[in-house]
Each structure stands twice: as C-alpha cells, then as structure tokens.
Amino acid sequence: MSIKMKLLAGVVLAAAAGFAGAAQAQVKEVQMVHWWTSGGEAAALNVLKSNLAKEGYAWKDVPIAGGGGNQAMTALRAMVTAGNVPTSVQMLGYDITDWAEQGVLADLSPVATKEGWDKVIPAALQKFAKYDGKWVAAPVNVHSVNWIWVNKAVLDKIGGKEPTNWDEFIALLDKAKAAGVIPLAQGGQNWQEATMFDSVVVTTGGLDFYRKAFIDLDPAALSSPTMKLSFERLAKLRTYVDPSFSGRDWNLATAMVIKGDALLQVMGDWAKGEFINAKKAPGTDFMCFRFPGTQGNVVFNSDMFAMFKVGAERQEAQYALASATVDPGFQSSFNVVKGSVPARTDVSDAAFDACGKKGIADLKEAVAKNTLEGSMAQGYGQKAPFRAAYQEVVDKFFNGQIATADDAVKQLVDAINAAK
Numbered sequence: 503m504s505i506k507m508k509l510l511a512g513v514v515l516a517a518a519a520g521f522a523g524a525a526q527a528q529v530k531e532v533q534m535v536h537w538w539t540s541g542g543e544a545a546a547l548n549v550l551k552s553n554l555a556k557e558g559y560a561w562k563d564v565p566i567a568g569g570g571g572n573q574a575m576t577a578l579r580a581m582v583t584a585g586n587v588p589t590s591v592q593m594l595g596y597d598i599t600d601w602a603e604q605g606v607l608a609d610l611s612p613v614a615t616k617e618g619w620d621k622v623i624p625a626a627l628q629k630f631a632k633y634d635g636k637w638v639a640a641p642v643n644v645h646s647v648n649w650i651w652v653n654k655a656v657l658d659k660i661g662g663k664e665p666t667n668w669d670e671f672i673a674l675l676d677k678a679k680a681a682g683v684i685p686l687a688q689g690g691q692n693w694q695e696a697t698m699f700d701s702v703v704v705t706t707g708g709l710d711f712y713r714k715a716f717i718d719l720d721p722a723a724l725s726s727p728t729m730k731l732s733f734e735r736l737a738k739l740r741t742y743v744d745p746s747f748s749g750r751d752w753n754l755a756t757a758m759v760i761k762g763d764a765l766l767q768v769m770g771d772w773a774k775g776e777f778i779n780a781k782k783a784p785g786t787d788f789m790c791f792r793f794p795g796t797q798g799n800v801v802f803n804s805d806m807f808a809m810f811k812v813g814a815e816r817q818e819a820q821y822a823l824a825s826a827t828v829d830p831g832f833q834s835s836f837n838v839v840k841g842s843v844p845a846r847t848d849v850s851d852a853a854f855d856a857c858g859k860k861g862i863a864d865l866k867e868a869v870a871k872n873t874l875e876g877s878m879a880q881g882y883g884q885k886a887p888f889r890a891a892y893q894e895v896v897d898k899f900f901n902g903q904i905a906t907a908d909d910a911v912k913q914l915v916d917a918i919n920a921a922k
C-alpha cells in the first residue's frame with residue numbers, strides 16, 4: 503500500500519469512527535421549557551414524559567410558572583441571550599413566528615413530511631407551526647377561551663340554567679349573588695382578565711367585530727361604541743368577583759368553582775384539566791357552557807412545541823419529541839387529560855368526555871363555517887407587543903386604574919398605536 507493509499511484508508515477509517523462516534527453521542531434527553539405547573543397541566547405533561555421514557559428518552563424539565571406563558575417567554579429570551587438554547591419550548595402563535603423570523607428555529611420537515619402533518623393539521627394552525635414552508639413547531643392541541651365552567655350543585659341550588667346570551671348571564675350571576683355565593687371566580691393577572699375580555703368582545707360585537715378590532719386593528723372598530731360597551735360589560739363582571747382576587751392564579755380560581763365556593767369561572771378549557779385532576783365529571787359535578795352569546799364561534803389558542811436549532815447530537819431527541827407529539831394516540835390521551843382537543847383532524851372523539859366531544863364538534867363546525875379565530879389574549883391575534891398592550895389596558899381597567907370605559911377605549915387605541 504502506498505503512503506497515499508494508507509493515508510486515504512486512515513481518513514476513511516477516521517471518518518467511519520467519527521460517524522459511529524456521532525451516532526453514539528446522541529443525547530437521549532428531551533429538554534422542555536413550559537408553564538404547565540398546575541395539577542391538571544402537570545398530569546397532562548406526564549403522558550408525554552412517560553411516552554418518551556418508553557422510547558428511552560430522559561426528560562429535562564424547565565418549568566416556568568405563570569399561566570399564559572408571559573414569564574416563560576421572558577425567561578426564554580434570557581436563556582437564548584446567554585447562549586443556552588433549549589431543545590423545545592411550549593409556545594403560542596406569533597411568538598413562534600417571531601423566533602422563526604430570527605432564523606433560530608429548527609426544521610422539523612423531515613418528520614412532518616414522513617408523517618403527513620400537512621394533511622391532518624388545520625390551516626389555522628399551520629399558519630403558526632410553519633414558517634417559510636418549513637415546520638418549526640409541533641402542534642399539541644387546540645384550546646379555546648370562550649367557555650364558562652360551572653359548579654353543577656351550586657347551579658342547581660340557585661335554580662339556574664345555561665345562559666345563552668349576555669342578559670341571561672347577568673341574571674344568573676345575580677341569582678348567585680342573591681344566594682350568597684361568589685358568582686364569578688376570577689384570578690388577578692393581566693392575561694386572565696384579557697382572556698375573559700376576548701369573550702366579552704365577541705358576545706358584544708359579534709365575531710366580525712372582534713376580527714375588525716383585533717385581527718385587522720381597524721381604528722374605527724377599536725374606538726367604537728361597541729368597544730366602549732365591551733369595557734362597560736367587563737366592569738359589570740368585575741362586580742361579581744370577590745374582594746381577594748388580586749394576584750390569584752387561574753387554577754386557584756378554578757378550585758373555588760370545584761369546591762363550590764363560587765358558581766363559575768370564565769376560562770379557557772385548560773380549566774377542565776383541573777376538574778378532571780380533582781376527579782370531577784362533566785354533567786354531574788360541573789358544566790361546560792360556551793361563553794353566553796358566543797356559541798358557534800371558537801376563539802382558539804394552540805399549544806405548540808417550538809424547536810430551536812441545536813447541535814447534531816440533540817437532533818434525534820428533537821425529532822422523537824416532534825413525532826411523539828403529533829402521534830394520534832398521544833393527541834387523544836394527552837388532550838383527554840389537558841382539557842383541550844386534538845390538533846389533528848383525524849383523531850376519534852371516543853375517549854373524550856362530553857365537554858371534550860363538544861369541543862371537537864365545535865372546532866369542526868368553526869373550521870367549516872369560518873368562525874374559528876385566534877385569541878388576542880393568548881398570542882393568536884397579534885404579535886407580542888400588541889398582546890402586551892391589550893393585556894395591560896384591560897388589566898388596568900379591571901383593577902380600577904383606568905376609571906371609565908371611555909378612557910379605556912382611548913388608552914387601548916393609544917397603546918395599540920404605540921405598539922405599531
């Protein structure tokens with residue numbers, strides 16, 4: 503063998519060893535930044551952890567408490583700035599688009615193409631899970647915010663029934679008040695009040711108005727008498743909340759309803775996860791009604807696992823997570839526990855309870871009738887600066903730091919303009 507041949511053989515051997523080395527060096531670990539810290543949320547996440555454990559992946563948990571994810575997104579920015587890029591992050595809507603624009607998200611298309619995600623994930627979700635034709639996030643579920651969660655025993659005790667419009671809603675809350683029960687269990691964080699306001703705007707102005715105001719940012723809609731009336735109605739709801747709501751976490755408000763200390767909560771269907779975790783059943787212990795006057799509309803958010811560009815040694819784990827997330831069996835078992843509905847359109851509703859079945863049917867109908875729209879409060883209406891402006895104005899008004907509905911409208915218009 504000539505020296506040249508020997509050298510070449512050496513290079514080939516080294517390359518083969520290198521290749522084997524790289525294959526061995528795969529980090530069999532999934533790292534996840536998320537804000538699923540309540541009982542119901544943690545139970546749902548456990549489904550994923552144990553599925554991945556069966557495939558031999560360890561779980562590195564990076565929980566950042568704070569419903570709605572504001573704190574998690576702040577922590578994420580700090581992590582990335584410090585060069586500590588996570589494998590995967592629970593993310594919503596325009597936050598995914600923003601990170602994708604910065605070119606830091608991984609391309610999951612090899613998995614998505616192999617598994618045919620394009621055919622089973624609705625276009626409304628693909629708009630956020632794909633960027634520039636490439637899949638950058640794995641959709642976990644579809645939540646919707648326009649629900650109310652009602653304690654059945656309290657409802658029966660006060661002789662109430664499902665309210666189907668604003669006036670009936672107010673009449674029901676009045677009945678609870680008269681009976682000495684806290685009518686409305688509310689938490690005290692800006693995203694919670696804004697999440698409730700999404701529904702108030704839809705019931706007040708209809709979905710077209712909601713779209714003009716929050717999706718088109720139409721100045722006339724934002725400053726309209728309908729927006730003013732929406733704020734007046736929010737002020738009305740404030741009168742049904744107990745005095746110690748300030749700073750309260752959303753799941754503690756849900757617990758008030760579970761225990762029968764309050765009649766109902768206005769919250770996204772992650773609230774159902776808390777009832778299920780407390781071993782309560784829909785129809786017997788609690789009721790899920792659409793926010794009165796919003797029936798037929800689904801104001802959604804979808805949890806997605808956005809993946810960052812990582813070294814080759816972490817790519818297998820990333821692909822495994824993506825595949826495990828969109829797997830039809832997981833989409834059923836996870837969402838049954840979480841309170842949400844599958845992000846795939848081809849998953850049976852057989853394992854879901856009555857609220858889950860309703861959620862799946864409502865989503866299907868909303869897709870068919872074009873009455874599915876993104877939640878402004880949950881990052882599916884506008885990019886982060888607009889959502890933050892919205893959350894802040896709604897929160898200040900709810901807390902009395904903005905005195906009148908007229909002022910709230912003015913401040914909302916100003917804050918939206920400032921975010922442009």
Ligand code: GAL
Pocket residue numbers: 537538543568569570571594645752772803804805880
């Ligand atoms: C939402 C998220 C839900 C739930 C909720 C409360 O933003 O989409 O999955 O976690 O926050 O934490």
